[in-house]
Amino acid sequence: MSQKLTAIAVFLLLIVSFGLYQIKYQVEGQRERLNTLSVEQEKEIAAIGVLKSEWAYLTRPQRLQTLTERFLPLSKIELSQIGDVEALGLRRLDNVTPPAEVTPPLPRDRPLQVTSANPEAAP
Amino acid sequence: MSEQTIRLDGTAKRAIEFSRNRLYVTSLVFGVCFLVMAGRVVDLGLSSGGAKNGASAGAIEAFDGRRANIVDRNGIVLATDLVAASLYANPRKVLDPAVAAKKLAAIFPDLSRGYLEAALSDPTPFVWIKRKLTPGQQDAVNRLGIPGLGFEDEIKRVYPQQHLLAHVLGFVDIDNRGRAGVEGRLDTRLTDPAMIDSPLVLSIDSRVQHVLRDELNQAMKKHSALGAAGLILDVQSGEVVAMTSLPDFNANHAAAAMKDPRFVNRATYGVYEMGSTFKTFTVAMALEEGTVALKDGYDATNPIRVARHTINDDHAKARWLSVPEIYMYSSNIATAKMALDAGPELQQSFLKRLHLLEAPEIELLEIGTPHYPEKWRKINLVTVAYGHGIAVSALQLASAVAAVSNDGLYRPATLVARSPDQPVIGERVISEATSRKVQALMRLVVERGTGRGADAEGYLVGGKTGTAEKIENGRYSKKALLSSFVGMFPSDNPRYIVFAMLDEPKGTADTYGFASGGWVAAPVVKRTVLRAAPMLGVKPSDAKSHPMTEELLKLLRPEVRS
Numbered sequence: 001m002s003q004k005l006t007a008i009a010v011f012l013l014l015i016v017s018f019g020l021y022q023i024k025y026q027v028e029g030q031r032e033r034l035n036t037l038s039v040e041q042e043k044e045i046a047a048i049g050v051l052k053s054e055w056a057y058l059t060r061p062q063r064l065q066t067l068t069e070r071f072l073p074l075s076k077i078e079l080s081q082i083g084d085v086e087a088l089g090l091r092r093l094d095n096v097t098p099p100a101e102v103t104p105p106l107p108r109d110r111p112l113q114v115t116s117a118n119p120e121a122a123p
Numbered sequence: 124m125s126e127q128t129i130r131l132d133g134t135a136k137r138a139i140e141f142s143r144n145r146l147y148v149t150s151l152v153f154g155v156c157f158l159v160m161a162g163r164v165v166d167l168g169l170s171s172g173g174a175k176n177g178a179s180a181g182a183i184e185a186f187d188g189r190r191a192n193i194v195d196r197n198g199i200v201l202a203t204d205l206v207a208a209s210l211y212a213n214p215r216k217v218l219d220p221a222v223a224a225k226k227l228a229a230i231f232p233d234l235s236r237g238y239l240e241a242a243l244s245d246p247t248p249f250v251w252i253k254r255k256l257t258p259g260q261q262d263a264v265n266r267l268g269i270p271g272l273g274f275e276d277e278i279k280r281v282y283p284q285q286h287l288l289a290h291v292l293g294f295v296d297i298d299n300r301g302r303a304g305v306e307g308r309l310d311t312r313l314t315d316p317a318m319i320d321s322p323l324v325l326s327i328d329s330r331v332q333h334v335l336r337d338e339l340n341q342a343m344k345k346h347s348a349l350g351a352a353g354l355i356l357d358v359q360s361g362e363v364v365a366m367t368s369l370p371d372f373n374a375n376h377a378a379a380a381m382k383d384p385r386f387v388n389r390a391t392y393g394v395y396e397m398g399s400t401f402k403t404f405t406v407a408m409a410l411e412e413g414t415v416a417l418k419d420g421y422d423a424t425n426p427i428r429v430a431r432h433t434i435n436d437d438h439a440k441a442r443w444l445s446v447p448e449i450y451m452y453s454s455n456i457a458t459a460k461m462a463l464d465a466g467p468e469l470q471q472s473f474l475k476r477l478h479l480l481e482a483p484e485i486e487l488l489e490i491g492t493p494h495y496p497e498k499w500r501k502i503n504l505v506t507v508a509y510g511h512g513i514a515v516s517a518l519q520l521a522s523a524v525a526a527v528s529n530d531g532l533y534r535p536a537t538l539v540a541r542s543p544d545q546p547v548i549g550e551r552v553i554s555e556a557t558s559r560k561v562q563a564l565m566r567l568v569v570e571r572g573t574g575r576g577a578d579a580e581g582y583l584v585g586g587k588t589g590t591a592e593k594i595e596n597g598r599y600s601k602k603a604l605l606s607s608f609v610g611m612f613p614s615d616n617p618r619y620i621v622f623a624m625l626d627e628p629k630g631t632a633d634t635y636g637f638a639s640g641g642w643v644a645a646p647v648v649k650r651t652v653l654r655a656a657p658m659l660g661v662k663p664s665d666a667k668s669h670p671m672t673e674e675l676l677k678l679l680r681p682e683v684r685s
Contacts, residue, residue, distance in 0.1 A: 020165050046206055056200040056283035061333030076654075079581045079663050 188278040188299035190313045192322035193292065193306075195329045196364075196540045200283055202292055202306065202374075207279035208261045209254040212243055216271035220244045223269045227252065230263045243271075254297060255279040280306075282374035287332055290368045290388045291325070291538065293488065294377035303381055305538060307488040324540040326362035331355060334655045335365040339623060342647045343369055346628035346638060352389035352517045353647070355655070356620040358525045358611065360541050361534030363485075364619065364659070366390050366518075389626065392489040394514040398591025399453045399640070400524070400609050401510030405462055406450050406564065407527040408473040411557045414464045418678055420445035421457040430502040434459050437590070438573070445678040450564045451572035453588065455509045462508030467499040470507060476552045477523040478533060479515050486538040491516045510591060517607075521622045524609045528565060528585070529617050531558040563671035566614040569645075570668065571679075576645030577610050579652040581663030584621075585614030586648065588640035593627070603627050608644035612652055614669050618661060623647040 068074060193202035217223055224239035231253055242250050255277055256264070264272065280295045282288075293304020301310035305325070312318060335353045343351040355365040368389040372380035380386050387393055409415040422443045426435045436454050449457040462470060474480055474495075482492040494514040496503035506512035518536055526533035532549030541547070553561075565585030568574040573588045589607040592599040607624035611617040628643045630636035637643075656663070 016161065016165075049203055050205055052200050053203050053205060053281055053283045056203075057285075059199075060284050060287065061330055062285075062287065062337075065333070065337070077657065082657065082663055084662075 189319055190278075190280065190295070190299060190301075190306075191315075191319045193313070193325060194322045195325050195327045195332075197328060197330075198322075198324075199329050201288055201325065201327075201329070202280060202282050204278045205281045206276050207255040207257070208274040209277045210252040210256055210261075210264060211273055211275060212250050212252050213248055213271045213273070214243050214245045214250060215248055217243045218270060223267075223271075226267050226269065227264070230260055230267075284329060285373045285375065286371050287329060287336060288327060289371045289374040289377060289380075290386075290390070290489075291327060291366055291487070292374055294374060294381065296378070303377070303488055305486055308486045309539075325538055326357070326364060326540045327366070327538065328364050328658065330658050331655045332365040332367065334658070335621075335623075335651050336367045336369070336371075338647045338651045338654070339367055339369055339625075342623070342625060342628075342643060345631060346625060346634075346643050348625040348628040348643075350385070350387075350389050350626040352393070352622075352624045352626075353651075354390055354517055354521045354620070354622040355651075356521050356525050356536060356622075358529045358617050358620055359534075360547050361522070361525075361536050362541055363536050363538050365655075366538075388487070388489045389517065389624070391483075391485060391487055391516055391518045392491045394491040394493055394516050395605050395624075396511050396514050396591045396594075397520055397607060398510040398589040398605065399455075400520060400587045400589035400607060401508070401513070402450060402453060402458050403524055403527060403561065403565070403587050403609075404474065404477060404479075405458050405465075405470075405508040406446065407553055407557060407561050408470065409461050409465055410446075410560055411473075411553045412465060412469060414469075415446060415461055417446050417560060417675070420449060421460040423449070423454045423456040425456075427456055427459060429459070429505050430500070432502060432506075434505065442680075447564060447567055447675045447678050448680065450587075451567050451679075453573055458508045459505040462504050463501070467501070467504045470504055471499050474507075474513075476533070476550075477526055478535075479513075479519055479523055483516070483519055483522065483536060485518065485536050493519060510589060517622060517624055520609060521620050524587075524611065524622075525617075525620045526552050527558055527561050528611050528614075528620075529558065530555050559671060562611075562614050562617065563669040563675055565611065566669040566672060567675055569610070569614075570672070573639075573641040574608060574610075574645050576641050577608055577648045577652075579612070579649045579656075581665075582652050582656055582661065583613040583615060583664060583666055583669070584610050584648065584652055585612065585617075585669070586610030586645070588645060590639040590641075604638055606638055606640040606642075606644050608640045608648050610645075610648040610652070612656070613661065613664060613666075615666060619659060621648045621651055623651070 189204055190202075192200060192204070194200055214220070220240050220243035223243055224236045227239050228234060228236045234253065239252070242252060252272070253260075256274075261274065264274075278299060280299060282292060291304055293306040293308075294302055295306050296302050299314075301307035301313065305323075306313065309323065313323060335355060339351045339353045342348070351367070351369040353365065353367040354363065356362070357364055368387070368391075370385055372386055410417070420443055423436055423439070424441050424443070426433050428434075434455050436452075436456050438452055440448070440452055440454065444452065444454055444457050446461075448454075449461070471480075480493060480495055482490050484490075493516070496507070496512055503512050522533070522536050531551055531553040533552045534547060534549045562585060565587060566583065567585075568588070569578050569584050569586055574586050577584050577586055586609055589605075589609070591605040591607075592601060593603040593605055594600070595603055605624065605626060606628050607622065610621045610623075612619060612621070623644045625638075625643050625647075628638040630638040630642070634642040
């Protein structure tokens, strides 16, 4: 009887130790992986920081202005080109032609004064 | 012999039973103990090991000297940390110091061969050669293949915008401690471990900053000025949208530059006699206190004498002038009389209300303290009225003009972006009614007065010119001027103050040799407003005048109405 018990106890001991060490090694493996990922994450964050600074440097206004003046045929914005989104009116969802009295905004040669409606207004 | 079963009886039986029970109890106790130990072993096996894997905490976290990023109000990076290698040597392992010194000197022109040779011959086991190299330098040193040299990673503070915000940002020393500007003033916040990962958002808009700097720079070059300063303030919140001081420098090489007196921060640290822009305060004070009304005026026919000093007008009209005319034509004589009616106590308390007599609070280290008369005598009263005998910084002037031209509330200037839910504090300095009059007067100056050069079409700019003679060798010099223009727009509902100042500008052919505020500073404001207004979200309007302009025009003499 006691021999059986001893045998069972020894058997249990072996099982439990085996299981225990398995778990332990698995946990350690996960922890290693976590550390590696943390290090890689830090490196990526640092790399992103470098890229962001490079971006800020390459898009700094003075540089863009110099390059624009050299390569792009852009003119300064005229006041007559600035308008209101509300002045455009809502888009019609049905295919009905708009009533005649709705005049779309026309290009102006004076700030915000419509040329076609009142030609006398342009001094 | 026959077998005899042994029967125990009585005491013997009890004795064996007793010992059997003892055996049971003991084995039970042992069993429990072993169970506990087994449980403990499992517990130990599963918990975190004794060794802390802290050394692999990451590339950057391991370093001291990390700082939070600084960004502008749109999130553009202004200051950030980068990992840079620092070069050290173990001189004991260096084979030939002379050859090594020669090779290194070729890579680092700022280190002399003698210094390098001495460092590499030193018997110590560790010496810094150069800290925080660029990747190019690191690569070059690596390729030399000199034994005994090594790299250690450190954090380097980098400013991608270079010149653009040099004075505002300041710089850090070799140990990444802030020494100037925002870096210095907000050092604690930037090195706070709890806030390192959230960037410090400034109120500055770098696009608008560039526009201001570009226009000021062009004007400074055109008029061969010693320096220039510019400010754009959000009138409704006190936020500084742009702050420039010229000449400036590359913020990445700041340390040497900031010791050079040419690179003083002319926007916040330099205090100057501002001249006629101060008339804004005199008029506001007189109107607010009721010592004069808009329809009233003073006689500017003859110069006046106060305590052995003669006060003249620059563009002498030599007649009686109404208040709008006084402000429009910038008459010293009439302004002096206006101040005399108000009195020194009133003037002093009014200027104090506008925070012109104390150093302002702002998130920089370089803040100048204003100079003003110790005793406020009659001559001081009179000169302060038109901006002499008192020296303030550009920031103070802009903030005070913002206060009298918005709705009469003073809002302290700040460089840190205001979060939308933050309440805006304001101290009332004048009534809304008076501030409306001041707005209309400032618009008049630009429409018809000395500030016509600042009239940006569609934006209803209002303002005041200032041309102050600087003091040289104890006397006012006609040649050394401090020409400025303080503008606000749109004048019927002011949103921004735009201030531009040139230090000792010279007249050019197209300014007919004049170097006054109206000729050199007002155009800077006009061009800045035209370029920056869309970025600031200000819509152009058809209005040509302030609602009160009609009323003011009636108070002008017939010859000036076109």
